[in-house]
Amino acid sequence: MNQVCSPYFDPDFDSLPERIHGPECRITIDNDSLEDCTIVKIDSVNKQGLLLEVVQVLTDLNLTILKGYISSDAGWFMDVFHVKDELGNKITDPRVINYIQQAAGASKDGVHRNQECRTGGIVFNCGSPGEPTAIELTGTDRPGLFSEISAALADLQCNIVEAHAWSHNERLACVAYISEASTDSPIDDHRLAAIEGHLTTVLRATTVEETLNEQETAKTAYGLITEEGEAMVTDVERRLHQLMLSAGDFEAPSSSSKVSEGSEGSEEEEKSHSVCIESCDEKKYSIVSIWSKDRRRLMFDTVCTLTDMEYVIFHASIDSHKGFAFQEYFIRHVDGCALSTESEKERVIKCLEAAMERRVCDGVRLELCANNRVGLLSDITRVLRENGLSVVRADVATRGSKAVNIFYVRDISGNDVDIEFVKSIKREMGAIDLAVMNETTTTSSTISPLSPRSHGRMFCYNRLIK
Incomplete structure (x- = not known):
C-alpha cells in the first residue's frame, strides 16, 4: 500500500x-x-x-x-x-x-x-462614545472674532473642552472640542446642526460680499478617511494647517501689500525666510530649498504642507546652525511629475511661506489658569476685546477641574502692546492666575551663512541622483 x-x-x-x-x-x-x-x-x-x-x-x-x-x-x-x-x-x-x-x-x-x-492636543475621534464633538471653523479674521465664537458657544450652552485657533493673513482657522454644558456628554446631531448654523452666521457677520464666501463655515470634524473607509487619526496642528490652506491664507491680503509698497527696505527687514524652487531635469525632480530662522516644529510645518499638497518627498537634507535652518527637498507630484509651470512653483512657494509664518506670533503671550466653568473662555476673551486686544492664536484645554488657556494677543490698532497694561487687566478677570510673557519677535536683515542668497544650497543629494 x-x-x-x-x-x-x-x-x-x-x-x-x-x-x-x-x-x-x-x-x-x-x-x-x-x-x-x-x-x-x-x-x-x-x-x-x-x-x-x-x-x-x-x-x-x-x-x-x-x-x-x-x-x-x-x-x-x-x-x-x-x-x-x-x-x-x-x-x-x-x-x-x-x-x-x-x-x-x-x-x-x-x-x-x-x-x-500624544502631546499635540486631542485628536479627531468624534464617533467614540463619551468623546467631545469636534467643530472646525474657517473664515475671514477680524478683531474680536475668537471672542465672538466663544460667546456664541457659551450662549448655546456648550462646554469648550479644548480649542485651538490660528490666524494669518486675515484668515482664521479654529478647531474646538465641545460637549453639552449640563451633562458633559456628546452633542446630538439635531442640536449639532443648529450649532453649526449659528457659528457660520457669526463667521459671516461682516460684509455682504464676504457673506457669500463658502470658505466661512463651521462644520463637524470627522477626521480623514482611508481608502478602506476607516477613520484616520489626525493631529490637530496638521488639521489647522489644512484648514488655513483651504481658506487661502497663502494669498497676502491687499492691505499688507499696500503698506509694503512705500516702505523701502521693509521687505528685507521683515523677511525671516526664503523659499526657492529649481528643476533637476536629469532625474525629473523639483528641488525646494528653504532658508529660515530656526524654531521648533519648523520641519513639521514644511513637510506637512508638501504632503497635504500631494507632493512626494524622495530625498531631503535638513541642517540648523546658529539659529538658522536650511531644508532641501527633492519632490515630485503624486502623479510622478515635477513642477512644470511657474504658476505651480509660485503657489508652492507661497504655501510654504504661509506654513512657516502661521505659527510665529508677534505679540504678547498670556497664560491663564482658573477653575473651569461654562462661559469662562467667553468672559476672558470679552475682557481682552473690551481692552483693545485681539487674540491671534489660542490654545485652550481643561485638566480636570482646571482650565488652562494660552493666548497670543496684539493691539487692535496695530500698536505695540504695553505689558504693564496687560498685567493691569488681571483685576478685571477676578480669581484667574495670569502670567504675561512678551514674545514679540524682532527680525534682522543679517543674512545667515545658511541663506541660499549667500552661497546657494549648502548640501544636496547629487551623489544619490547622478
Whole structure:
C-alpha cells in the first residue's frame, strides 16, 4: 500500500523574507556616536506620508531636529535624524526612547501612534462614545472674532473642552472640542446642526460680499478617511494647517501689500525666510530649498504642507546652525511629475511661506489658569476685546477641574502692546492666575551663512541622483 506523505516545509521559511529584505521597520536610537545629540535611524518600507508621520512623532515629544537625511527611492524609506530634548540634551529617558520605537515602529500599514502618549492636543475621534464633538471653523479674521465664537458657544450652552485657533493673513482657522454644558456628554446631531448654523452666521457677520464666501463655515470634524473607509487619526496642528490652506491664507491680503509698497527696505527687514524652487531635469525632480530662522516644529510645518499638497518627498537634507535652518527637498507630484509651470512653483512657494509664518506670533503671550466653568473662555476673551486686544492664536484645554488657556494677543490698532497694561487687566478677570510673557519677535536683515542668497544650497543629494 502506497504511503501518502505531506510536503515538507522548512520551519524557517516564514522568516525567510525578513532575513532577505529585513523587517518592515527598524528603529535605532544611537547615543554613542555623537557627543551632543541623539541619532534616530529609521529604515522602513515606504509609503506616502510616512516621513510626516515620523516627524510628527518626534515633534509631539518636543524634540529639536538639528539635522536630517532622508531618502525614499525604490520603495524603501531611510531616515536619519540628529535630535535633542527640550533642555538641549541627549534622549536618555527610557520612556521616551520606548515611545519613539513603538510609535515609529510601524507594521506594513505604516506608523501607528499611541494616542494615550500624544502631546499635540486631542485628536479627531468624534464617533467614540463619551468623546467631545469636534467643530472646525474657517473664515475671514477680524478683531474680536475668537471672542465672538466663544460667546456664541457659551450662549448655546456648550462646554469648550479644548480649542485651538490660528490666524494669518486675515484668515482664521479654529478647531474646538465641545460637549453639552449640563451633562458633559456628546452633542446630538439635531442640536449639532443648529450649532453649526449659528457659528457660520457669526463667521459671516461682516460684509455682504464676504457673506457669500463658502470658505466661512463651521462644520463637524470627522477626521480623514482611508481608502478602506476607516477613520484616520489626525493631529490637530496638521488639521489647522489644512484648514488655513483651504481658506487661502497663502494669498497676502491687499492691505499688507499696500503698506509694503512705500516702505523701502521693509521687505528685507521683515523677511525671516526664503523659499526657492529649481528643476533637476536629469532625474525629473523639483528641488525646494528653504532658508529660515530656526524654531521648533519648523520641519513639521514644511513637510506637512508638501504632503497635504500631494507632493512626494524622495530625498531631503535638513541642517540648523546658529539659529538658522536650511531644508532641501527633492519632490515630485503624486502623479510622478515635477513642477512644470511657474504658476505651480509660485503657489508652492507661497504655501510654504504661509506654513512657516502661521505659527510665529508677534505679540504678547498670556497664560491663564482658573477653575473651569461654562462661559469662562467667553468672559476672558470679552475682557481682552473690551481692552483693545485681539487674540491671534489660542490654545485652550481643561485638566480636570482646571482650565488652562494660552493666548497670543496684539493691539487692535496695530500698536505695540504695553505689558504693564496687560498685567493691569488681571483685576478685571477676578480669581484667574495670569502670567504675561512678551514674545514679540524682532527680525534682522543679517543674512545667515545658511541663506541660499549667500552661497546657494549648502548640501544636496547629487551623489544619490547622478
